[in-house]
Amino acid sequence: MSIGSSYSIGRSTPGPPRPLPATHAVLAPSLRLLGAGVGALLALGLTGALFVRTYPGQWLDGLLLPRAERGGGYAQQSTLLGPARSVLAAFGDPALLAALLGAVLLLGLLGRRLVAALVGVGMVLGAVVVAGAVKSALSRPDLQVESSSIHNSFPSGHVAVATTLLLSFMLVLPARARRWLALPGTAGVTVVAAATMLAGWHRFSDALGGVLLGVALFCLAAAGLAGRPGAAGPRAPDAVRTAGGAAWRGLAEAAIGLVGLGWVLLVVLPGLSAAVPRGALVAILAVAGSTMLAVGLVVWLVRSVDFTQPPDRSMKG
Structure with missing residues (x-):
């Protein structure tokens, strides 16, 4: 072959550039x-x-909720004590829990996410079992902290169940609908957590532990579901084409979130501050913020995952 040949030696014919992942x-x-x-x-x-x-941890719990301990004598001095007990009585009703789990199963059946719905129900029941086992196995030493005791109530089963209930709905809803449930769901978990603290059933750390337990159970369960064939969302080219729409949706959701946050700061927070002790207020706000971050993280993690049951290929000829 001549040196001036138009064909390259030892090289393949160049093709169209491949897109980077x-x-x-x-x-x-x-x-x-x-x-x-x-x-x-x-x-x-x-x-x-x-x-x-540890001593600092027990001291901080006692500082926020000086007498936060399971039992009637440790309830917080607040005008919201009665409503808090009503919330716990309603949330602890087995009929309500069964109705909520039934709603998860129904949504899963209608949306072809029945397997995900069954996993969600298992998450809620697992939260009850795991929270009870940890409370029984974990000992609380007497570190001579004022307003503390050796009774362990970590983590809160009520808060863990509320968190897993919220996240079980994330499994059976379409991806675009999950973010709209995040804010009211976070408010619901916060109400349950605040009720347990005001009623003296749990400390601040117990409520925080309940949120973390619920998130852990969800992420581990969702990881198994996301590994199934067909669970992944749109590929990179589709994501690029829809980037503009996603940006506008994100701006709209951020605006709604800011309006909701402003309403909380202007309307809810002053009334709550006047009704509960300062330490309890800090504990409630801390749990609310932690729950909001955790739920936001969950929504982001499953943004490209659809838990719809893949079609049965064995039925095709």
Whole structure:
């Protein structure tokens, strides 16, 4: 072959450039969820170790809720004590829990997410079992902290159940509908957590531990579901084409979130501040903020995952 030949020696004919893989597709959703689940478990363990086993942790719990302990004599002095007990009585009603779990199953059946719905129900029941087992196994030493006792109530089963109930609906809803449930769902979990603290059933750390336990159970369960064939969302080219629409939706959701936050600060917070002691107010706001961050993280982690049951290929000829 002559030197001036138009054909290159030892090289393949150049073709169209291949698109580079999207950055967000490098790590599979199942691996992201698994990592988040492990992280939530570690955070749960660290929270329990700090607040249950150390003097500073017990002191901080006592500072926020001076007499927060299971039993009627440890209820907080607040005009919201009666409503808090009513919330706990209603939330502890087995009929209500059965109705909510039934709603999860119904939505899963209608949306072809029955397997995800069954996993969600298992998450809620698992939260009850795990919270009870941890409370029984974890000992609380007497560190001579004023207003503290050796009774362990970490983590809160009520808050763990409320969190897993919210997240079980995330499994059976379409991806675009999950973010609209995040804010009212967070408010519901916060109300249950605040009620347990005001009624003296749980400390601040117990409520925080309940949120972390619920998030850990969700992430581990969702990681298994996301690993199934057909669970992944749209590929990179589709994501690029819809980036403009997603940006506008994000701006609209952010605006709604800011309006909701402003309403809370202007309307709810002053009334709450006048009705509860300052330490309890700080504890409630801290749990609310932690729950909001946790639920927001969950919505982001499953943004590209659809838990719809894949079609049965064996039925095709």
